Amino acid sequence: MKVPPNFSGVIAPVLTPIGEDGAPDPDRFIEHAEWLLEDGCTALAPFGTTSEANSIGLDDRMELLEELVDAGIDPAKLMPGTGTCSVADSAMLTQHAVDLGCGGVLMLPPFYYKNPSEEGLFRFFAQVIDEVGDDRLRVYLYHIPPVAQVGFSLKLIERLKNEFPGIVVGLKDSSGDWSNMKAILEAFPDFELFPGSELFLLDGLRHGAAGVISATANVGARAMRRLYDNWRGPEADAMQAEISALRKTIQSFPMIPTLKALIAHYRQDEGWAEVLPPFTPLPKAEAERAIQLLAEQHNFRLDFAEAA
Amino acid sequence: MKVPPNFSGVIAPVLTPIGEDGAPDPDRFIEHAEWLLEDGCTALAPFGTTSEANSIGLDDRMELLEELVDAGIDPAKLMPGTGTCSVADSAMLTQHAVDLGCGGVLMLPPFYYKNPSEEGLFRFFAQVIDEVGDDRLRVYLYHIPPVAQVGFSLKLIERLKNEFPGIVVGLKDSSGDWSNMKAILEAFPDFELFPGSELFLLDGLRHGAAGVISATANVGARAMRRLYDNWRGPEADAMQAEISALRKTIQSFPMIPTLKALIAHYRQDEGWAEVLPPFTPLPKAEAERAIQLLAEQHNFRLDFAEAA
Numbered sequence: 001m002k003v004p005p006n007f008s009g010v011i012a013p014v015l016t017p018i019g020e021d022g023a024p025d026p027d028r029f030i031e032h033a034e035w036l037l038e039d040g041c042t043a044l045a046p047f048g049t050t051s052e053a054n055s056i057g058l059d060d061r062m063e064l065l066e067e068l069v070d071a072g073i074d075p076a077k078l079m080p081g082t083g084t085c086s087v088a089d090s091a092m093l094t095q096h097a098v099d100l101g102c103g104g105v106l107m108l109p110p111f112y113y114k115n116p117s118e119e120g121l122f123r124f125f126a127q128v129i130d131e132v133g134d135d136r137l138r139v140y141l142y143h144i145p146p147v148a149q150v151g152f153s154l155k156l157i158e159r160l161k162n163e164f165p166g167i168v169v170g171l172k173d174s175s176g177d178w179s180n181m182k183a184i185l186e187a188f189p190d191f192e193l194f195p196g197s198e199l200f201l202l203d204g205l206r207h208g209a210a211g212v213i214s215a216t217a218n219v220g221a222r223a224m225r226r227l228y229d230n231w232r233g234p235e236a237d238a239m240q241a242e243i244s245a246l247r248k249t250i251q252s253f254p255m256i257p258t259l260k261a262l263i264a265h266y267r268q269d270e271g272w273a274e275v276l277p278p279f280t281p282l283p284k285a286e287a288e289r290a291i292q293l294l295a296e297q298h299n300f301r302l303d304f305a306e307a308a
Numbered sequence: 309m310k311v312p313p314n315f316s317g318v319i320a321p322v323l324t325p326i327g328e329d330g331a332p333d334p335d336r337f338i339e340h341a342e343w344l345l346e347d348g349c350t351a352l353a354p355f356g357t358t359s360e361a362n363s364i365g366l367d368d369r370m371e372l373l374e375e376l377v378d379a380g381i382d383p384a385k386l387m388p389g390t391g392t393c394s395v396a397d398s399a400m401l402t403q404h405a406v407d408l409g410c411g412g413v414l415m416l417p418p419f420y421y422k423n424p425s426e427e428g429l430f431r432f433f434a435q436v437i438d439e440v441g442d443d444r445l446r447v448y449l450y451h452i453p454p455v456a457q458v459g460f461s462l463k464l465i466e467r468l469k470n471e472f473p474g475i476v477v478g479l480k481d482s483s484g485d486w487s488n489m490k491a492i493l494e495a496f497p498d499f500e501l502f503p504g505s506e507l508f509l510l511d512g513l514r515h516g517a518a519g520v521i522s523a524t525a526n527v528g529a530r531a532m533r534r535l536y537d538n539w540r541g542p543e544a545d546a547m548q549a550e551i552s553a554l555r556k557t558i559q560s561f562p563m564i565p566t567l568k569a570l571i572a573h574y575r576q577d578e579g580w581a582e583v584l585p586p587f588t589p590l591p592k593a594e595a596e597r598a599i600q601l602l603a604e605q606h607n608f609r610l611d612f613a614e615a616a
Contacts, residue, residue, distance in 0.1 A: 110363065123585040277432035
C-alpha cells in the first residue's frame with residue numbers, strides 16, 4: 001500500500017522580495033506567501049533557486065522562515081531549501097527548519113566541487129541527517145544539474161532512500177529531462193517526485209508524481225492547481241497545453257527578474273522588481289514587452305485586489 | 309612607478325585538518341600553518357579551494373581564522389578566502405578578516421547561478437566592498453572557472469580595478485590557461501597576479517606576476533621559494549622543470565585527499581588524511597602508491613621533525 005505523501009500538489013519556490021536597503025523584505029515576503037496559498041498553492045518551498053536562496057545570507061534565511069511561521073503560515077506546508085556546500089551550514093538550516101515544524105526540507109547537494117563521487121555525496125547527506133538526528137525530518141533531494149552541476153544518480157537516490165527510510169522521502173527534478181523523471185517514478189513508486197516545471201505536470205501525474213514545484217507557480221499557480229485537481233478529467237490535456245504555452249512564453253525571458261517584474265507591475269510596486277546580485281533587474285522595456293506579450297497571447301494578468 | 313605589491317612570493321592555500329568529531333581541528337591547523345611559513349611560504353591563503361573552504365561552516369571559518377591570529381601568525385601575511393554565493397555572507401567574512409588585520413582577502417565570485425552577466429558580477433563585488441566600507445580592505449579576485457564555473461573577464465577586472473583603485477589589487481588565476489594569465493599581466497601591469505599553479509611560476513615571474521598561490525605549496529613550498537628567490541639566476545629553468553615534474557605527479561592523484569594523505573604519512577598522524585564531504589579520503593593503497601612514486605621519481609619526503 002502506498003503511504004500518503006507528505007507533500008503533494010502545486011508548490012511555489014517563493015520569490016524573495018528585496019527592500020530598499022538591499023536586504024530581503026519580510027513584509028512583502030509574507031504578503032506574497034499568503035497570496036500564493038490563496039492563489040492555489042498547496043504548499044510553499046521558500047529558498048529555492050527561484051527564491052535567490054544562495055544569494056541571501058544564512059542568518060536572513062533563518063529569520064525570513066521564522067517570519068513566515070510567525071505570520072501564521074502552517075509550517076507543515078513549508079519545504080524550505082536548506083542545502084549549502086557544507087555539512088555544518090546545511091545541518092544548521094535543516095535543524096532550524098525542523099524546529100519550526102516545517103513539513104520537509106529541499107536539499108541541494110554540495111555544489112562547489114564538480115564531479116564528486118557518489119560515496120562523497122552519500123556521506124554529505126548522511127552526515128547532515130545524523131547531525132540533525134530528528135525523526136520529524138523529511139528530506140526532499142533537489143536535483144537541478146543545469147544550475148548546481150552536481151546531481152543525484154538513480155543509485156544515489158536508492159542508497160539514500162534505503163539508508164534513511166521515511167526521512168529521505170522525495171525529490172524535486174529540475175533536470176528538464178522527462179526520461180530521468182520517468183526513470184525515478186518507475187524505480188521508486190513510493191517516492192514523492194516533483195517535476196521542477198509544469199511542462200511535466202500532467203505526464204508526471206499520470207506516472208505517479210506527487211505534484212509540481214515550479215518557479216512560475218509564483219504567478220500561475222491557479223491554472224496548475226486546476227489541472228492537479230482534475231488531471232483524470234476530459235479537459236486535462238487541453239489544460240496542460242495552455243499551461244505549457246504560458247510557461248514557454250515566460251521562460252523565453254530571464255526567469256527570476258521577469259517573475260519579479262510581473263509582480264511589480266500588477267502590484268503597482270516598483271520595489272518588487274529588485275533582485276540580488278549576480279542577477280540584475282529586467283530592463284523596463286523588456287518588462288513591458290513581457291507584460292504585453294503575456295496579456296496578448298495568454299490573457300495573462302495577476303489580480304491582487306481580488307485575492308485580498 | 310610600480311607600487312610594491314601587498315603580497316608576493318609563495319602562498320599556500322592552507323589545508324584544513326579535520327578532527328575526530330568531523331569538524332576542523334584548530335590545533336593541527338595552526339601547527340600546519342606555522343610549518344608552512346617555516347617551509348618557505350611568504351604568506352598563507354586559508355580557506356581556498358584546497359582548504360575545502362566551502363565545505364566548512366561560516367562560523368567555523370571565522371573561528372579558525374581567529375585561532376591563526378591568536379596563535380601569533382602575522383595577519384598581514386593572511387589572505388583568507390571570503391567569497392560565498394551571497395553578498396551578505398561574503399561581506400560578513402570579509403569584514404571579519406579586515407577587522408583581524410588580514411593583509412587581503414581572496415574572493416570567489418558567486419558561483420551558484422551560471423552565466424551571470426558582467427554587470428551582475430560587478431554589482432556583487434561593489435556591494436560587498438561598499439558594505440565592508442573599510443580603507444584597509446585589499447581584494448584579490450579568485451578566478452577558478454574549472455571549479456566555480458563563473459569567472460572574471462578582462463573587462464570585469466578592469467571595471468573593478470578602476471572603480472576600486474587600491475582596493476581591488478590582484479587576482480589568483482586558477483584557469484590553468486597561460487594565455488589568460490599573460491593577457492592579464494599585459495593589460496594590468498600594476499595588478500598583483502598569482503598563477504594558481506607553480507607550473508606557471510617562472511613564466512609568470514618573467515612576465516611580472518607577484519608569485520604563486522598553489523595547492524601543492526602545502527607540501528612543496530621550499531622548492532618554489534628557491535625558484536622565486538632566484539628566478540633571474542642561471543638555474544631557474546632547471547628548477548622550474550623539477551618543480552613542474554613533481555606537480556604533475558601529484559596532480560595525477562586526486563589533489564586534496566592526496567596532499568592530506570602525504571602529510572598524514574610523514575607526520576605519522578592518520579587523522580590528517582580525513583576530508584570533508586563531498587570528498588572522500590584517498591584509499592590506503594592509493595596513498596601508498598603516491599608516497600612511493602613521489603619518493604622514487606622525485607626524491608620527495610616531508611621532514612616535520614627538522615622544522616620543529
